[in-house]
Amino acid sequence: MELSHRGKHFVELAAESERDLRFLLNIPDNYKTLFLQGGATQHFAQLPMNFARRDQIADYIVTGHWSEKAVREAKPLVDVRVAANSAASNYTAIPARDSWALHDDAAYVHYTPNETIHGVEFQQIPDVGKVPLFADMSSDILSRPVDVSKFGVIYAGAQKNIGAAGLVVMIVREDLLERCPKDMPKIFNYAEHAAHDSMLNTPNTFGWYLAGLVFKWLLREGGLVAMGERNRAKMALLYGCIDGSGGFYRNPVDKAARSWMNVPFTLSDDNLNAAFLKESEGAGLMALRGHKAVGGMRASLYNAVPMQAVQALVDFMRDFARRNG
Numbered sequence: 115m116e117l118s119h120r121g122k123h124f125v126e127l128a129a130e131s132e133r134d135l136r137f138l139l140n141i142p143d144n145y146k147t148l149f150l151q152g153g154a155t156q157h158f159a160q161l162p163m164n165f166a167r168r169d170q171i172a173d174y175i176v177t178g179h180w181s182e183k184a185v186r187e188a189k190p191l192v193d194v195r196v197a198a199n200s201a202a203s204n205y206t207a208i209p210a211r212d213s214w215a216l217h218d219d220a221a222y223v224h225y226t227p228n229e230t231i232h233g234v235e236f237q238q239i240p241d242v243g244k245v246p247l248f249a250d251m252s253s254d255i256l257s258r259p260v261d262v263s264k265f266g267v268i269y270a271g272a273q274k275n276i277g278a279a280g281l282v283v284m285i286v287r288e289d290l291l292e293r294c295p296k297d298m299p300k301i302f303n304y305a306e307h308a309a310h311d312s313m314l315n316t317p318n319t320f321g322w323y324l325a326g327l328v329f330k331w332l333l334r335e336g337g338l339v340a341m342g343e344r345n346r347a348k349m350a351l352l353y354g355c356i357d358g359s360g361g362f363y364r365n366p367v368d369k370a371a372r373s374w375m376n377v378p379f380t381l382s383d384d385n386l387n388a389a390f391l392k393e394s395e396g397a398g399l400m401a402l403r404g405h406k407a408v409g410g411m412r413a414s415l416y417n418a419v420p421m422q423a424v425q426a427l428v429d430f431m432r433d434f435a436r437r438n439g
């Protein structure tokens with residue numbers, strides 16, 4: 115942790131982690147990869163600072179908590195238009211593509227492929243024509259293969275599916291960097307970060323190191339095709355348990371938009387929540403309390419969660435339902 119980020123060891127580690135990430139995601143040559151800080155939230159604001167003029171329209175697709183936050187942070191910086199919004203369904207579905215009110219002259223279209231709190235995930239990359247598509251992949255990056263060439267920008271806070279908090283991985287199409295204004299502070303300017311290989315100032319070296327180890331692990335496990343198969347089996351087991359519980363457990367999300375990574379569920383009787391949490395913790399199943407915006411429970415099935423953990427959860431849930439149903 116004391117090694118200089120300018121030293122040979124760290125520079126090699128950084129280059130190797132980038133090579134591994136590029137291989138895992140099959141990132142085309144005309145994309146830069148950046149290892150930044152600030153959390154995804156800082157980039158909600160930094161994206162419009164770099165890629166749009168203040169008087170330009172930017173289209174946002176709002177499908178839950180995190181896309182709402184992205185809108186809030188961008189509003190002071192660009193003419194934000196909400197082109198589609200599923201708030202009326204309590205964020206349990208994705209608005210049909212043909213209902214989106216997109217602008218041909220928008221600077222970009224922003225969306226959240228996986229809504230971590232609401233458990234809503236796009237199963238396809240939306241076609242938005244020539245306007246660059248920006249995606250906050252904080253909770254689904256590296257969970258299965260994705261066609262990077264369909265995006266202008268992909269960015270993700272590392273703490274869900276990559277490694278330690280404090281690192282943001284960004285993949286940006288090179289031509290977009292020409293939009294970055296010259297008259298902004300360098301530290302916010304993505305073109306500057308790209309020109310300095312993400313070492314404009316001291317990067318989060320430990321987070322970067324850890325991310326590199328995770329990329330190696332993913333390669334050893336068979337890459338994103340293997341992770342996708344594993345994640346598909348994990349989510350199928352858990353949704354199968356919920357749907358087969360005769361209504362004891364419910365997941366409110368449209369089946370066509372269910373998240374592979376974050377599975378919110380409620381119990382038929384909210385009065386059982388406390389007992390469920392206490393007993394599940396007793397069984398070694400941690401952090402199942404749902405976000406207060408949704409209530410109930412939430413199981414996150416990130417890459418680090420093995421199938422055995424999902425099986426243990428399902429066994430517990432079936433037993434709990436039998437005793438309390």
Ligand SMILES: *Cc1c(COP(=O)(O)O)cnc(C)c1O
Nearest residue numbers: 153154155180230250252253271
């Ligand atoms: C967790 C999360 C965020 C917030 O990330 P920070 O690093 O805390 O800013 C943003 N978007 C999504 C989709 C998330 O899951």
